[in-house]
Each structure stands twice: as C-alpha cells, then as structure tokens.
Amino acid sequence: MTNAAMQGTYLGQGSGLRAWLLSTDxxxxxxxxxxxxxxxxFLGGAMAVLMRIExxxxxxxxxxxxxxxxxxxxxGIIMVWFFLVxxxxxxxxxxxxxLMIGARDLAFPRLNLASWYVFIFGSLFALFAVVAGxxxxxxxxxxxLSTLYANGFVSTxxxxxxxxxxxxxxxxxxxxxxxxTLRAPGLTWFRLPIFVWTLYATSLVMVLATPxxxxxxxxxxxxxxxxxxxxxxDLGGDPLLFQHLFWFYSHPAVYIxxxxxxxxxxxxxxxxxxxxxxxxxAVAMSSMAxxxxxxxxxxxxxxxxxxxxxxxxxxxxxxxxxxxxxxIKVFNWSLTLRKGEISFETxxxxxxFFLGLFTFGGLAGLFLAALAVDVHVHxxxxxxxxxxxxxVGGMVTAYMAGLHFWWSKLTGRMYSETAGRIAATxxxxxxxxxxxxxxxxxxxxxxRRYHTYPPEFQFWNVLSSAGAVVLAIGYLMPLFYLGxxxxxxxxxxxxxxxxxxxxxxxSSPPPPHNFETMPVxxxxxxxxxxxxxxxxxxSPHREEAAR
Amino acid sequence: xxxxxxxxxxxxxxERRADTFAMWVxxxxxxMLFGAIFLVFLVAHIDFGPxxxxxxxxxSLPLGTLNTAVLITSSxxxxxAHMLALHRRWRPTIWALVATAALGVCFLIVKGxxxxxxxxxxxAPLLGLPxxxxxxxxxxxxxxxxxxxxxxxxxxxxxxxxxxxIAGMIALWRPSGPANRLRRVVAVGLYWHFVDIIWVFxxxxxxxxxx
Numbered sequence: 010m011t012n013a014a015m016q017g018t019y020l021g022q023g024s025g026l027r028a029w030l031l032s033t034d035x036x037x038x039x040x041x042x043x044x045x046x047x048x049x050x051f052l053g054g055a056m057a058v059l060m061r062i063e064x065x066x067x068x069x070x071x072x073x074x075x076x077x078x079x080x081x082x083x084x085g086i087i088m089v090w091f092f093l094v095x096x097x098x099x100x101x102x103x104x105x106x107x108l109m110i111g112a113r114d115l116a117f118p119r120l121n122l123a124s125w126y127v128f129i130f131g132s133l134f135a136l137f138a139v140v141a142g143x144x145x146x147x148x149x150x151x152x153x154l155s156t157l158y159a160n161g162f163v164s165t166x167x168x169x170x171x172x173x174x175x176x177x178x179x180x181x182x183x184x185x186x187x188x189x190t191l192r193a194p195g196l197t198w199f200r201l202p203i204f205v206w207t208l209y210a211t212s213l214v215m216v217l218a219t220p221x222x223x224x225x226x227x228x229x230x231x232x233x234x235x236x237x238x239x240x241x242x243d244l245g246g247d248p249l250l251f252q253h254l255f256w257f258y259s260h261p262a263v264y265i266x267x268x269x270x271x272x273x274x275x276x277x278x279x280x281x282x283x284x285x286x287x288x289x290x291a292v293a294m295s296s297m298a299x300x301x302x303x304x305x306x307x308x309x310x311x312x313x314x315x316x317x318x319x320x321x322x323x324x325x326x327x328x329x330x331x332x333x334x335x336x337i338k339v340f341n342w343s344l345t346l347r348k349g350e351i352s353f354e355t356x357x358x359x360x361x362f363f364l365g366l367f368t369f370g371g372l373a374g375l376f377l378a379a380l381a382v383d384v385h386v387h388x389x390x391x392x393x394x395x396x397x398x399x400x401v402g403g404m405v406t407a408y409m410a411g412l413h414f415w416w417s418k419l420t421g422r423m424y425s426e427t428a429g430r431i432a433a434t435x436x437x438x439x440x441x442x443x444x445x446x447x448x449x450x451x452x453x454x455x456x457r458r459y460h461t462y463p464p465e466f467q468f469w470n471v472l473s474s475a476g477a478v479v480l481a482i483g484y485l486m487p488l489f490y491l492g493x494x495x496x497x498x499x500x501x502x503x504x505x506x507x508x509x510x511x512x513x514x515x516s517s518p519p520p521p522h523n524f525e526t527m528p529v530x531x532x533x534x535x536x537x538x539x540x541x542x543x544x545x546x547x548s549p550h551r552e553e554a555a556r
Numbered sequence: 557x558x559x560x561x562x563x564x565x566x567x568x569x570x571e572r573r574a575d576t577f578a579m580w581v582x583x584x585x586x587x588m589l590f591g592a593i594f595l596v597f598l599v600a601h602i603d604f605g606p607x608x609x610x611x612x613x614x615x616s617l618p619l620g621t622l623n624t625a626v627l628i629t630s631s632x633x634x635x636x637a638h639m640l641a642l643h644r645r646w647r648p649t650i651w652a653l654v655a656t657a658a659l660g661v662c663f664l665i666v667k668g669x670x671x672x673x674x675x676x677x678x679x680a681p682l683l684g685l686p687x688x689x690x691x692x693x694x695x696x697x698x699x700x701x702x703x704x705x706x707x708x709x710x711x712x713x714x715x716x717x718x719x720x721x722i723a724g725m726i727a728l729w730r731p732s733g734p735a736n737r738l739r740r741v742v743a744v745g746l747y748w749h750f751v752d753i754i755w756v757f758x759x760x761x762x763x764x765x766x767x
Contacts, residue, residue, distance in 0.1 A: 107564070112564055113563050113564050114562065114563050114564040115564060116562060116564055116565075116574050116578065117562060117578065118562055118563065118564065119562075178585055181581075181585075182578050182581045182582055182585070183578075185578075185581050186577055186578045186581065187564070189574075189577060190565075190573065190574040190577065191564055191565075191574075216581055216582075216584060216585045217584065217585065217588050218588070219585070220585050220586065220588040220589035220592070221588055221589070221591075221592040223589055224589050224592040224593050225592070227706075227710075228596075228706070231706060235682045235683055236681065236682050236683060236684060237681065237682050237702040237705060237706055238681070238698070238699070238702055239596065239699070239702055239706065243695075244681065244695065244698050244699060244702065245604070245695045245696040245697075245698050245699030245700075245702075246699055246702070247599075247600070247603075250596060250599070254592055254596070257592070522563060
C-alpha cells in the first residue's frame with residue numbers, strides 16, 4: 010500500500026515489520042490490535058461452530074464430553090477477554106479517540122504500545138493452555154471446581170487473563186487522561202462525540218473493575234500453586250467468596266463490552282439519518298449511569314447460589330434500574346431516526362440491526378433480573394441467548410458498523426458497498442436463526458454446558474446449528490472484501506459519509522500526527538441540521554487547499 | 557513539543573499535570589485491588605472472629621512495629637525528594653531517593669526475617685509446609701495465615717516494584733532533562749506514598765485489631 014498516494018500519511022511512514030511493531034503512533038497500534046483481535050475472534054468462533062455441530066444431534070457423537078467442556082470454556086475465555094473486552098476500545102477507540110478530540114496522539118503513546126505487548130504476552134499463556142490440553146472450568150473459573158477438581162491448565166489460563174488485565178488497565182488510564190487533558194480548544198465536555206463519552210465511561214469501569222478480577226484470579230492461582238486455601242472450605246476458606254469477587258468484575262465487564270458499541274451506534278445513526286442525535290446530554294449521562302450502576306448489580310448472577318433472599322431482592326431491584334439508562338439510549342436513538350433522511354449504507358444497516366438485537370436482548374435481561382423467573386431459567390440456554398444478543402448481536406454488530414463506518418479513515422480505501430450490505434444482512438439473518446431458538450430451548454428447560462440432550466430439544470437445536478453456519482458466512486465475508494479493498498479498493502475521499510466530527514476533517518488516511526493544523530471547535534457534536542456545515546466547521550485540509 | 561516525552565503535549569507543565577493525574581487514576585485502580593482483598597479479610601474476620609484474634613497474636617508485634625516505622629520514614633524521605641526536586645536541587649534529590657529505596661529494602665529484609673520466623677514456627681500454610689498451630693480452631697487460623705501471607709506478599713511485591721522504579725529513575729537520571737526528572741519524582745512519589753498507606757492499613761488490621 011505504500012505508494013505515492015500514501016506518502017505523507019501514517020501509512021507511508023515505513024512499511025517494514027519494525028516500523029509497525031515499534032511505532033508508538035496510536036493509529037498503528039490500533040492496527041496491531043485489529044489484526045490480533047481478528048485472529049482471536051475467528052479462533053473463538055471456530056470453537057463455537059464445533060459446539061454447534063456437536064449439538065445438531067442429541068447424542069454426543071462429534072466430541073467427547075471432556076472435549077466439549079474445553080471447547081465452551083475456551084470459547085468463553087477467548088471471546089470475553091481476548092476479543093470483546095478490548096474489541097472496540099483497543100482498535101477503533103485507539104485509532105479515533107485522539108482524532109475525535111483533536112489531539113496528536115494519546116497522552117502516553119509508549120504505554121499504548123506497551124499495552125499491546127502485554128496483551129500478546131498474556132494471550133500466549135492462554136494459547137498455550139489451548140494447545141497443551143485446555144481448560145474445563147467454563148470462562149467463570151468457579152471455585153471449588155477450578156481450584157480442587159479441574160484437571161486442565163487452569164493456572165496457565167487464569168494467569169494469561171490476569172496479564173491481559175494489565176493491558177486493559179493501561180488502555181483505560183491512557184484514555185481517561187487523554188480525554189481530560191488533550192481536548193482541542195473549544196471542545197467542551199458536552200461537545201464531545203458520544204463515542205468519546207462511552208470510551209470514557211468504559212475506561213472508568215476498566216480501571217476500577219479489572220483489579221478485582223486480578224485479585225480473584227491471583228487467589229485461584231495461589232490456591233492451586235501454593236496451597237493457600239482462601240476459597241477452600243477444608244482450609245477455612247469460602248467458595249462463594251469467589252463468585253462475589255468474580256462478578257464484581259464481570260458484571261461491570263459486561264458494560265465494558267457493550268458501552269463502546271453504544272458509542273459507535275450513536276455516531277452512525279445521526280450520520281445516516283442526517284439528524285442531530287436526539288437528547289445528546291441524556292445519552293451522554295446515561296453512559297455514565299450505566300457505568301456506575303454496573304458496579305451494583307453483581308449479585309444477580311448469584312440468585313440461586315445461596316446468597317440471602319434480602320440480597321437477592323436488592324440486587325434484583327438494582328438490576329431493573331440499569332434498564333432505565335439503557336432504555337433512555339434506545340428511545341433517543343429511535344427518535345434520532347424520526348423525520349430523518351435515512352439511507353441504508355452498510356454501517357447504517359449494522360447500526361439498525363444493533364438497535365433491534367440490543368433491545369431484544371435487553372428485554373430478556375429484565376426477565377432474568379426478576380427473581381422468580383430467574384430461578385426457572387438460571388443456567389439454561391435462555392441465559393446464553395440473552396447475553397449473546399447483547400454481546401454478539403449488540404457489540405459485534407456495532408463493531409462491524411464501526412469498522413465499515415471508519416474503514417475509509419483507517420485505510421484510505423472504500424470497500425464494496427454491495428458486498429457490505431449482503432454481509433450485514435446475512436449476519437442479521439444468521440444471528441437470529443442461531444440465537445432465537447436458544448430462547449425457546451432455555452425456556453423449555455435445556456441447561457447450558459451439556460453436550461447431549463433429550464431428543465425433544467432437537468428441532469430448535471438443528472435450527473440454531475444451521476444459523477451458526479449462516480452467521481459464520483456473514484462474519485467471514487468482510488474478511489475477504491475488506492481485505493480485498495486494502496489493495497484494490499477505490500481511493501476514499503476525506504469524508505465519504507459527509508459526517509460531522511473532527512476525525513472527518515483530516516485526510517484519509519490521516520497524517521502521522523493527525524492534523525496538519527491543530528483544530529479549534531466551534532460547534533456541538535452532530536450538527537447535521539446546520540446549513541453549510543462543512544464550510545463553517547474548521548477544516549485544516551480545505552484551508553490548505555485554499556492557500 | 558519541546559521538552560515533552562509524549563508528542564501529544566505542547567508543554568512540559570501540561571505533561572506533568574497529565575502524569576500526576578494518570579498516577580492518581582492508577583492508584584484508584586490499585587485501591588480496588590487491595591480493597592477486594594481487604595474485603596475478603598474483613599468478611600472472614602466477621603465470620604471467624606475468635607479464631608482470627610487468637611491467630612493474630614502469633615504475629616510478631618515488635619517486628620511489625622519496626623517495619624511500620626521504617627516505611628513511614630521512607631515516605632518522609634520521598635517527600636523530601638519531591639520538595640528538593642521542586643527547587644531543582646538535584647544532588648540532594650538523588651540522595652533522598654537513594655535513602656527511600658534503601659529504607660524500602662530494610663522493610664523487605666525485616667519482612668523476610670518475620671516470614672522465616674513464622675515458617676520455622678509452623679505457621680505458614682503454603683507449599684505443603686507443615687502447619688503446627690496449637691491454638692483454638694486451627695482450620696480458621698490456617699485461613700488467617702493464608703490471608704496474612706497473601707496480603708503482606710502482595711504489598712511486598714508493590715514495594716519491590718517501587719524500589720525497581722526508583723533504581724531505574726536514578727539510572728536514567730543523567731540523560732533526562734529537568735522537566736522529566738521532576739515529572740518522574742512526583743509520579744513515583746505518589747505511588748510510594750500509596751504503597752506506604754496500604755501498609756498503614758494492613759498493620760492494624762493484621763497485627764493490632766485483636767489486642
């Protein structure tokens with residue numbers, strides 16, 4: 010790609026391995042993350058496909074129960090910690106945060122590069138665990154199974170996740186400090202794009218929740234390696250304590266995984282309906298509210314674990330409360346579309362699918378927050394369907410929306426719009442075919458984590474497995490047409506979607522330090538209703554052309 | 557971009573403010589790590605109070621007190637380093653930093669002696685060492701000592717990190733300009749005081765609360 014047109018952009022600053030692996034440019038670090046996360050996404054996805062093939066028939070015929078346990082454990086561990094948690098923040102967040110706030114780079118460029126190396130170092134442990142024989146504890150590492158009974162490489166995998174936590178905290182600190190200290194002149198807090206708000210809220214959760222996961226994983230490793238029995242009743246410890254610590258991290262982590270997706274959708278919907286985001290302040294504040302409430306609801310994972318009934322009632326109430334800021338967002342997104350000039354380009358298709366799938370998954374979350382219903386569907390496929398609607402239907406769909414929306418900025422190339430629309434639609438169909446049947450299975454009582462099941466569940470399982478194949482095609486397609494566009498795609502203009510936002514005011518791809526002249530902001534975000542917008546907004550590029 | 561380490565900042569002053577702020581955010585993160593483990597200890601203390609009280613009396617109060625004094629003194633020398641760096645008196649700054657790191661090493665030596673004593677008395681329930689605790693409710697006493705070793709070794713690891721960073725800072729002293737020196741002393745100082753404060757909480761919780 011290094012040819013004449015890329016000279017003067019960040020892509021033209023050396024193409025050797027050294028130039029990529031040692032560059033502290035946030036845009037290049039974003040690519041390092043993008044490539045490694047894509048590899049993990051397809052690794053975790055391959056495990057899911059194997060599981061779905063196994064589940065096409067009631068008998069356990071493809072893999073043994075032991076292998077199946079390892080498949081779902083590693084699928085969870087890889088997808089949660091090696092894809093979803095870093096997904097949007099480490100790739101698009103890394104690339105766009107400085108561009109969106111008019112900065113030359115993140116506050117700590119070397120820390121940013123270091124975070125990628127820490128991520129890779131941690132992931133090597135997890136990959137070693139995969140190759141050496143796997144883990145069979147589930148992604149949750151519940152004690153006493155993980156400490157006393159599991160025979161896989163639990164310590165290795167837990168240590169890998171522990172190390173990756175450092176990379177998450179590094180990214181979180183970097184983003185928080187960047188947003189506080191490096192906003193362009195005139196870019197007040199309430200002029201920030203919602204994507205920046207959600208990255209900020211996400212970073213707060215990353216910084217405050219990840220250390221608690223670190224503590225609980227250290228204690229597991231200490232018990233397995235050193236014999237210090239904090240979770241072992243024989244040694245005076247308490248196994249339930251682990252669940253408290255684990256979910257104190259892992260419920261907020263759910264919001265680490267979804268908030269950046271909400272941010273992407275808040276960028277895409279106004280752009281393709283040519284309307285300012287409805288209720289900007291409410292959307293910004295609801296992100297913060299979700300981050301705060303997220304810390305107070307961990308007990309809803311433990312309704313049947315033996316915590317007190319009073320605790321259950323309080324956690325149930327607080328879990329319902331989280332639905333309020335989430336619903337505020339959904340209503341505001343919907344009202345943004347009202348009377349808009351809507352067009353259905355690929356990013357918009359993904360964003361609209363997000364809106365539907367997230368709402369559907371969120372409503373199922375209300376069922377699960379209700380104490381009595383949860384007793385019925387706890388640990389069934391209903392829960393699986395619920396969180397896949399949020400994590401895959403929500404976050405991965407938003408990830409794809411963002412990737413297509415900003416692809417021209419990342420690469421300076423356009424992808425095939427037709428292929429993009431087909432892939433988005435195939436994904437939507439495949440997703441619903443895969444996961445809607447799982448609601449039915451769960452409500453009828455099929456438990457999660459079993460590799461065999463009674464024959465009466467086969468109808469829905471076959472549908473789900475067929476959907477998984479369609480979904481896999483939907484996710485593989487972008488790999489090809491986006492990859493193809495890298496080399497053959499049409500040259501992208503600086504602002505192909507005619508969007509607001511500072512990232513569109515610089516060239517595609519941006520120069521090494523983002524802006525030729527540092528920008529000054531005079532407008533609120535999403536000023537799509539203002540006439541002659543492009544000419545009034547600051548544009549270093551156009552100014553240069555005029556000179 | 558003159559005199560700043562990161563290309564993102566215009567002036568060294570802004571970069572220093574960002575560094576200090578970043579260190580506070582990191583301390584917030586660390587507080588959650590220690591907070592989780594303190595919480596485990598406090599919940600266990602509520603559940604097994606008498607066993608914990610009896611077990612706690614087996615820790616060495618004189619050595620614990622000595623270490624508290626050592627660490628508080630190291631915070632004093634670190635504060636001196638900060639003050640001297642603000643006045644750009646670089647030579648005494650280095651000496652204050654060396655004293656801080658040396659006091660940190662003293663703490664680790666005393667802690668090592670304490671660990672040795674506990675292991676020889678059979679109070680260390682780890683690595684399959686014999687646990688020979690004669691007091692009441694030995695199962696929950698074992699839990700206490702498990703927590704004691706977890707908490708104090710986690711703190712010691714943080715202290716080792718601080719000593720290594722001070723050593724690295726001194727090693728890189730000559731090539732770094734005055735702005736970078738001050739920036740680093742301020743940030744490392746914050747971290748050092750934090751690690752000190754963790755001990756100030758750990759000492760009463762482990763050694764004193766039951767006496």
